[in-house]
Amino acid sequence: MKTTVLLVIGLVLAAPVLAQDPPPLSIRPFAMATGQSFAATQTFNATFGKTFFPFFGGGVQVVVHDTFFVEISASRFRQTGQRAYLNLGKVFQLGIPLTATVTPVEVTGGYRFRFKKFPAVRPYVAAGFGSYGYTETSSFAEPGDDVSTRHAGFVVNGGAEFRVHRWVGIAGDVQYSHVSGILGTAGVSQQAGESDLGGIAARVKVVVGR
């Protein structure tokens, strides 16, 4: 509690962002909320009835000289739907509960742009790779029926960070990810001919630090 109060007081009393010189190395934790539209639309529609889902997570950015940065993040998506069949575009849900969990751990490196006219806005682009954990559990499973695996993928993203306070920024970006090796070899995804567990995501991050 004492620490929180001191942190709040520090933030309030801090000098405006424009008046600060950026440190040569900044370590900035962040919390993140993501809305992702999965590329495997038929697969997710068949099982969950929709393709857009939230992820929640967080991570750390390491910014060097206020321009280059490396970011590591982890997030999680968990949704319960039904086991299903897909035949010639028609979906048949079977009423058997299925829960899928996706846990991406992503490492990206990028560059932060600077606009003299809008110093509080810092556009950025980044690219990297991720390790994507996937578990699938469902009722009436026998040993070997459920899925627990992790595969690699890649990501690219771009957006902008808005400095709302000396110590707090809000970033918004769009990220594209491609994850192969999990979908497409069996299940509904095989019927649908879809093999990408990635998709397009809109991310909002609350970044703490300079």
Added chain:
Amino acid sequence: MSGFRVRALCAVIAVAGGLVLSLRGQTVVESSFAILQNVGLTAIDEGVIRDESHTPASEQMVRKRALLAALSTDRVSASGARYRSDRLIVKFRDEAAMGDRKAALRAASSTGEFGTRASYADFDIVRLDASEDPEMVAQALQGRPEVQYAQAAYRVHATLIPNDPEYATLQWNLPLVNLEKAWDIQPLAGSTITVAVIDTGMAYQNATITATIPSFRDGAGIRYPALGKVTIPYSGAPQLVGAGNAGRIVAPYDVISAGVNPPLDFEGHGTHVSGTIGQLTNDAIGTAGVAFNVKLMPVKVLASTWDVLFGGASSEGGSDDDVARGIRYAADNGAKILNMSLGSSGPPNCGTNPNQVDCAPVIEAAMRYAVGKGCFIVVSAGNEFEDTVPPYGTNPTSVLAEIASRISGVVSVAAVDRAKAHAYYSSAGPYVELSAPGGSERGFGRDGFVWQQTFDYNFTDTFLLPPAQYRAPRFDVLATIGYIGTSMAAPHVSGIAAMLMQQGITDPAAIEDILEKTAVDLGTPGRDNTFGFGLVDARAALRGLGLAK
């Protein structure tokens, strides 16, 4: 006097008493023989019978086939196929005017006359004098522009090989298709789905039959005496309709008598097949069925020896027009799964040239009609793998199964034995789509049969006894009997399909796709001519698919 005899005597007395009472109070169905429905006692259930033998080469079966040939008025084509001598099936194009149709018929036949269009038929039956060959007339009609197709009314037959029972190892067949775990997934076991059993009928109700049985000669020319007017007890199978389950019977129909008679089974095949589909289960009695809560629709298209001797049919088996009408009846009256444990042999290319001898375009049209109404159809693949049928040779194409392979939503089912190996009799070819337990005695003896409740042949097939012992049959003594054949394989798939439909998969093409995709691959990797896509797996089919697995 044994308990059984006491029960039998009581049954006879009660039936006779009931008959007297019922004759005063009920309307007797007018037919060549009379059936007083719901007048009769509950069946005598003998349990498992261990010493009954009806192997394909057994004396009983040989004599039965000879008797059928002796009683039949059918013609036999050059290919060896039997077809009805008194009729022809013609489907005219819709745009053909009646005058043109009559002209076409006059050009092809000197004696042909249009009959009144039968119920559940989109085709016409042309009555012919016995002097004319229906196959020849059909060929003459096929070339005419007014005609969509014309064919003789080829006989179809049940695809069963009945055999000895063995109590100790009953029903290996249900675990083989992973049914116990499927019942966990769907304990309702198809309670809202109606399965039509297009077959020899079904022992679905008690009745008392009065018939005048004439004398006849068997295949060896031995004369059997007339039995005169007899009263015959008939009972519904306790394991199908017992314990208050009579309500599961939906819209029973006898195609052969055009609905005049109830579709009672006088052969046992349809009752056995029905048992595999939906025998009452978890009642601590007898055997289990696959989808034990389904509603059953008996649709009789195959006549038995007793149908012939009672005067209710001209020959045993059914013909293509009967089967086609049975399919249409089932589709029009609420059935969602149609089990067809029957077949006939023919050329392999009816799909590209349906106007050949032994092809059955009338059945193909009926199947497509039924699938269009949301029905999933299961057809047995045939039992002729080791048989030679001129001119088609050994392992001839099963005509109905070949049709099935060309229609999405209709599957043909081959048979495996209890070791998941090819059952020796099961026909093989590019038309085989799935496999299911059909049983085999080779290597397993009686342990290899598929067991269900049906009639005790000792009381029904009295025409196989010497003339001095020949007597009226009785159809109120049932037992658990072992059969083998693709007839037994098909109802496994029908039951699983009913459970799938109950699970929410209502599209026939989707059901076929699921059954094939979840089948356990056997033999050569991938689809093959022996097992098709493999052994049907009830649990895998019912459990469906996840995203990744």
